[in-house]
Amino acid sequence: MAQLHILSPRGFRSAGVYAGIKSKQTPDVGLLICDVVAAAAAAFTTNKVFAAPVKIGREHVKNGKLRGVVMNSGNANACTGRQGEIDAIRMCQLAGTVAGCSPSDILPSSTGIIGHLLPMDKIERGIIEAGQYLGSSLEHAQLFGDAILTTDLKRKTAAVEFKVGKQTVTLAGVCKGSGMIGPRMAVPHATMLAYLTTDASISPVLLRKLLGAAVENSFNSVTVDDHASTNDTAAILASGLSGAKIDSPKAVKAFAAALNEVCQSLAYQIAADGEGATKVIAISVEKAKSEADARLIARAIANSPLVKCAMHGNDPNWGRIVSAAGLTAAAFVPEKAALTLQGTMVFAKGQPVVFDAAAVSKSLEVAEVKIVLNCGIGKAAAKCWTCDLSREYITINADYHT
Amino acid sequence: MAQLHILSPRGFRSAGVYAGIKSKQTPDVGLLICDVVAAAAAAFTTNKVFAAPVKIGREHVKNGKLRGVVMNSGNANACTGRQGEIDAIRMCQLAGTVAGCSPSDILPSSTGIIGHLLPMDKIERGIIEAGQYLGSSLEHAQLFGDAILTTDLKRKTAAVEFKVGKQTVTLAGVCKGSGMIGPRMAVPHATMLAYLTTDASISPVLLRKLLGAAVENSFNSVTVDDHASTNDTAAILASGLSGAKIDSPKAVKAFAAALNEVCQSLAYQIAADGEGATKVIAISVEKAKSEADARLIARAIANSPLVKCAMHGNDPNWGRIVSAAGLTAAAFVPEKAALTLQGTMVFAKGQPVVFDAAAVSKSLEVAEVKIVLNCGIGKAAAKCWTCDLSREYITINADYHT
Numbered sequence: 135m136a137q138l139h140i141l142s143p144r145g146f147r148s149a150g151v152y153a154g155i156k157s158k159q160t161p162d163v164g165l166l167i168c169d170v171v172a173a174a175a176a177a178f179t180t181n182k183v184f185a186a187p188v189k190i191g192r193e194h195v196k197n198g199k200l201r202g203v204v205m206n207s208g209n210a211n212a213c214t215g216r217q218g219e220i221d222a223i224r225m226c227q228l229a230g231t232v233a234g235c236s237p238s239d240i241l242p243s244s245t246g247i248i249g250h251l252l253p254m255d256k257i258e259r260g261i262i263e264a265g266q267y268l269g270s271s272l273e274h275a276q277l278f279g280d281a282i283l284t285t286d287l288k289r290k291t292a293a294v295e296f297k298v299g300k301q302t303v304t305l306a307g308v309c310k311g312s313g314m315i316g317p318r319m320a321v322p323h324a325t326m327l328a329y330l331t332t333d334a335s336i337s338p339v340l341l342r343k344l345l346g347a348a349v350e351n352s353f354n355s356v357t358v359d360d361h362a363s364t365n366d367t368a369a370i371l372a373s374g375l376s377g378a379k380i381d382s383p384k385a386v387k388a389f390a391a392a393l394n395e396v397c398q399s400l401a402y403q404i405a406a407d408g409e410g411a412t413k414v415i416a417i418s419v420e421k422a423k424s425e426a427d428a429r430l431i432a433r434a435i436a437n438s439p440l441v442k443c444a445m446h447g448n449d450p451n452w453g454r455i456v457s458a459a460g461l462t463a464a465a466f467v468p469e470k471a472a473l474t475l476q477g478t479m480v481f482a483k484g485q486p487v488v489f490d491a492a493a494v495s496k497s498l499e500v501a502e503v504k505i506v507l508n509c510g511i512g513k514a515a516a517k518c519w520t521c522d523l524s525r526e527y528i529t530i531n532a533d534y535h536t
Numbered sequence: 537m538a539q540l541h542i543l544s545p546r547g548f549r550s551a552g553v554y555a556g557i558k559s560k561q562t563p564d565v566g567l568l569i570c571d572v573v574a575a576a577a578a579a580f581t582t583n584k585v586f587a588a589p590v591k592i593g594r595e596h597v598k599n600g601k602l603r604g605v606v607m608n609s610g611n612a613n614a615c616t617g618r619q620g621e622i623d624a625i626r627m628c629q630l631a632g633t634v635a636g637c638s639p640s641d642i643l644p645s646s647t648g649i650i651g652h653l654l655p656m657d658k659i660e661r662g663i664i665e666a667g668q669y670l671g672s673s674l675e676h677a678q679l680f681g682d683a684i685l686t687t688d689l690k691r692k693t694a695a696v697e698f699k700v701g702k703q704t705v706t707l708a709g710v711c712k713g714s715g716m717i718g719p720r721m722a723v724p725h726a727t728m729l730a731y732l733t734t735d736a737s738i739s740p741v742l743l744r745k746l747l748g749a750a751v752e753n754s755f756n757s758v759t760v761d762d763h764a765s766t767n768d769t770a771a772i773l774a775s776g777l778s779g780a781k782i783d784s785p786k787a788v789k790a791f792a793a794a795l796n797e798v799c800q801s802l803a804y805q806i807a808a809d810g811e812g813a814t815k816v817i818a819i820s821v822e823k824a825k826s827e828a829d830a831r832l833i834a835r836a837i838a839n840s841p842l843v844k845c846a847m848h849g850n851d852p853n854w855g856r857i858v859s860a861a862g863l864t865a866a867a868f869v870p871e872k873a874a875l876t877l878q879g880t881m882v883f884a885k886g887q888p889v890v891f892d893a894a895a896v897s898k899s900l901e902v903a904e905v906k907i908v909l910n911c912g913i914g915k916a917a918a919k920c921w922t923c924d925l926s927r928e929y930i931t932i933n934a935d936y937h938t
Contacts, residue, residue, distance in 0.1 A: 183862030183870045213858055213870060215887035248855020249888040314842060314856075318863070359841045361856070362863040439761045439841070439925075440716060440933055447934030453650020454763070456615055457716070460585030461764040468585045468615065485617035486651040523841075523934070525927040531842055532849030532925070 138293030139275035143304040143333035145169045145373030149267040150277030153260025155208035155246070155253060156284075163260030164281030166329055167202040167233045167268060172371035173335075174200035175342035176241060177349045179366035180318050186211045186218030187242040188365060190226065194238050198338020200371055203329055204229035205243035206257055207284050207310075212248040212364035221252045228258060232265030243327050243367050245284055245310065275308070282310040282327050285530060288407045292399035294392045298334070298378035298385045305332040305392045309368075311404040313531065315358035316437075317366045326353060328368040328400055334389055335374035337381075344390050345370055352397035355429070356519045358408035360437045368397075405519035406501075410527030414502045415445050417518045419459075422509045427464035428516035434462045435505065435518070442523035448498040450491055452480040459507055470510035476503060540695030541677035545706040545735035547571045547775030551669040552679030555662025557610035557648070557655060558686075565662030566683030568731055569604040569635045569670060570775050575737075576602035577744035578643060578771035579751045582720045587767045588613045588620030589644040592628065596640050600740020602773055605731055606631035607645035608659055609686050609712075614650040614766035623654045630660060634667030645729050645769050647686055647712065677710070684712040684729050687932060690809045694801035696794045700736070700780035700787045707734040707794045711755075711770075713806040715933065718762035718839075719755045728755060730770040730802055736791055737776035739783075746792050747772055754799035757831070758921045760810035762839045770799075807921035808903075812929030816904040817847050819920045821861075824911040829866035830918035836864045837907065838922035848924035850900040852893055854882040861909055872912035878905060 141148060145168050150161035176195045178188050187205075194200065204225045211218045222244070226237035233240070244252070268274070279289045293306035311317075311326030349368055370393075380389045405414050417435050422428035435441055438458040444451040452473055460466050469484035476497040479487050543550060547570050552563035578597045580590050589607075596602065606627045613620045624646070628639035635642070646654070670676070681691045695708035713719075713728030751770055772795075782791045807816050819837050824830035837843055840860040846853040854875055862868050871886035878899040881889050 181859060181862040182868045183859050210855070213855060213883060213886065213888060215871075215885075247853075248859060249883065251888075314859070316863075361840050361842050361860060364855075364859045364862070438763050439929070440763050443930055443933030446930065449934070451649075453612070453615060453766075454716075457583060457585050457650060457766045458763060460583040460766070461718075461720070466584045469617075481615060481651065483617075484615065486615060486653075523930060525930045527841070528845055528848065528925060528927045528930065531845030532851070 137272060138304060138306055139272055139291060140306045140308050140329065140331045141270040141275045142293060142306055143331045143373060144375035145333055146331045147268040147270045148274050148278035149264040150281030151260050151264045151267060153256045155206055155256055161277050161281035162207045163257065163264055164205045164278045165202065165229060165232065165261065165264040165268065166278055168371050168373050170373055170375065171199050171201060172373050173338045173341050174198060174369065174371050175338060175345045176367060176369035177345060179362055179364060181362045181364055183213065183364050185244060185365045186214055187222040187244045188367065190219060190222040191241045191367060194241055199239065200241055201233045201235040201239040202229055203241045203243065203369060204261060205282060207282055208246040209244060209250055209252050210246045210248045210365050211244040211252050214251050217251055221254055224254065225257060225261060228261040241369055245327055245365050248364060279308045284310065285409055286310050286312040286407050290400055290403035292396045294395050296388045296392050298388060301376050301378035303332065303334045303376050303378045305396055307396045307400050309400040309404065312407050313358060313409040314361045314363045315356065315404060315408060316360035316362050317353045318362045326366050326404060328353060330370035330396060332372045333376035334372050335379045336372045341370060341372055344393055348393045348397040351394060352401040355517055356401040356405050357433060357436050358521060402519055405521050408521035409530045410524040411521030412446065412524055413500065413522050415520050415522060416502055416504050418506045420506065420508045420515045421512055422514045423465040423512040425514040425516055428514045430462040430464040431459045431466065432516045432518035434458045436520035439523050445498060445503050446522035446524050448495045450475055450480060450494040455505060456481055465511060466509060467511055472508045472510065474506045539674060540706060540708055541674055541693060542708045542710050542731065542733045543672040543677045544695060544708055545733045545775060546777035547735060548733045549670040549672045550676050550680035551666040552683030553662055553666045553669060555658045557608055557658055563679050563683035564609045565659065565666055566607045566680045567604065567631060567634065567663065567666040567670060568680055570773050572775055573601050573603060574773035574775050575740045575743050576600060576771065576773050577740060577747045578769060579747060581764055581766060581768035583764045583766055585615065585766050587646060588616055588624040589646045590767060590769065591621060592624040593643045593769060596643055601641065602643055603635045603637040603641040604631055605643045605645065605771060606663060607684060609684055610648040611646060611652055611654050612648045612650045612767050613646040613654050616653055619653055623656055626656065627659060627663060630663040643771055647729055647767050650766060681710045686712065687714040687811055688712050688809050692802055692805035694798045696797050698790045698794050700790060703778050703780035705734065705736045705778045705780045707798055709798045709802050711802040711806065714809050715760060715811040716763045716765045717758065717760035717806060717810065718764050719768045720764045728768050728806060730755060732772035732798060734774045735778035736774050737781045738774050743772060743774055746795055750795045750799040753796060754803040757919055758803040758807050759835060759838050760923060804921055807923050810923035811932045812926040813923030814848065814926055815902065815924050817922050817924060818904055818906050820908045822908065822910045822917045823914055824916045825867040825914040827916040827918060830916045832864040832866040833861045833868065834918045834920035836860045838920045841925050844922065844925035847900060847905050848926050850897045852877055852882060852896040857907060858883055867913060868911060869913055874910045874912065876908045
């Protein structure tokens, strides 16, 4: 089977070009165009400081329809006032000219440094050039995927196929995110960027609902630094060109499962490529009093620099994990809780469990560390993904100058 | 004037001895005894995972009276179940024998690794030995001050004298804290430890009220890693031996001012000695909608690893600060806000302000960086102190093994 990518769903073309915005010579302007009017939904950051493209994007996706996405990396167009909005609209105008649609059918996105006006001469030339290079090959998908990256070391993609009756539906996604990652996105409003494409035929209302649920268990469950960005955006465009209608309960279930799988794969890739990351820390909180409680606890553990450093150093210092679980507003009773590190129980019922520290330390030398906290007081569960905290993180964020 | 310390207030003696709990040979068991029954108040951690000495300490301070404090470093006696409680009580019994009082007149504290039973043979010998070395000299104060330290590089003390009528009152404190610092303490319930002594004559009820207020603007306003510990404790003992009664509005005001000054100085010293710290970051949020909002915003800025790394690297990347301000539940309107970095305005009314980046970067090469965010939407203010995030932080927390 050929490799699936964001242009595998029928009806999509993309391009990525280097317009001179980023200091390193890799694509920094991207276009993703749907040949037909796509049903669309998007989730945006809930940060009260939101970028101009987020403001414009919220308006453009409101009617549940889009023809495409225009984006740039290297500059977030955030904290740029009224000129920032004018620039975001100009990006949509140029992309609209390429797609042959109204500017309001285009979703704009930007990612990069906050507080600088976009270099519009470069952006304009970039969008026009990208319009000339649109295509639907794997290479085109990869150039778009590269255009959205900033401090990311790896391109992040995921895709699945599933059947609705006899028809094959493809759902694919690409995303970026390495630092300033602690999304709390809300539909209709998510510096991670994620773009999803599908050729399913689905109503905007249903698409919006399913995206909201998928975002909660994926992008909103990943954290690198707990810093919800000014620009976080997750958007999905459904061309409908597979002919498969997502209207039966069975089809909805299959679509939701595909959407969850793609979003979770992308979110996981963000944690794995977190700034300075050497490993993923996968936290499962089980038997919590409520799902909200489980999420709060999982996120508190994921955000503790003490936990992240211990995991970096392969140190089974579980007291840091249990104490992080206790510091939120969530119900937590240590006497009822149990904690396993890579499958080894280290704490149960308020008391330490004797374990082989050297063996557990050895078991932490892996690409993914599994922390499972059983709260023992309910039935709710949640997962959260993060990465360890290394010296490289400091190098990336302190030595890099604006 | 002679140097003031925690034994300057009349009626206090202390000792610190090395009992072999810590790996490095510095005092690890401390005793602080008041010659008379002291009015007392204490604030303890609000973490749902609280150590055995916190549980016992809450009970012992409930009646507003104490004769002393017994403590050890190197082991937190947290997550140690029923045996942990028995051990904390035993510490009080031994200290009570020294002081000639009931065990319930002693406040126990522990700090160090979580999840290990106390080495009671060492602790018992240590307390008995400390009892033989009690004294009220500067050296005795320093040995107690050393006994409470763990990863701290410096001893932290503060003291003031003030007049009530013709009488001179002394109020002094000592504290520890370098990592696992993000206290949220509540009276009557605060791994920072702080012990305050005074010879003022004050009722336990008033002492408790004033301690609560002072803790909020000092220890609860400092964060290194936002990780509220299992053992945080701030306690004050008032011997009354100055004869100065804190019962007039003027005396209360003077006492409260002294208490705030000592607590804030101690909290500041914790930020300055935060794990891996090379500088203090002092954050002032002004003109916020409410004090709670101001606190939320100040703490969000202080806890952002992106902000802490930028300050470490002397990078005036103010977008990280403004975006951190927007991600809390607090009211924040970027169009009304203004931000200054070391006195230079970098952002105002939703837009960047042109500034000399090289000069501002140079201005960040100081022992204390001042960040002032004017929200422009209210009258409330709050301050928060933190430190920068360095490679040394990772070394301390990842390379150190339990």
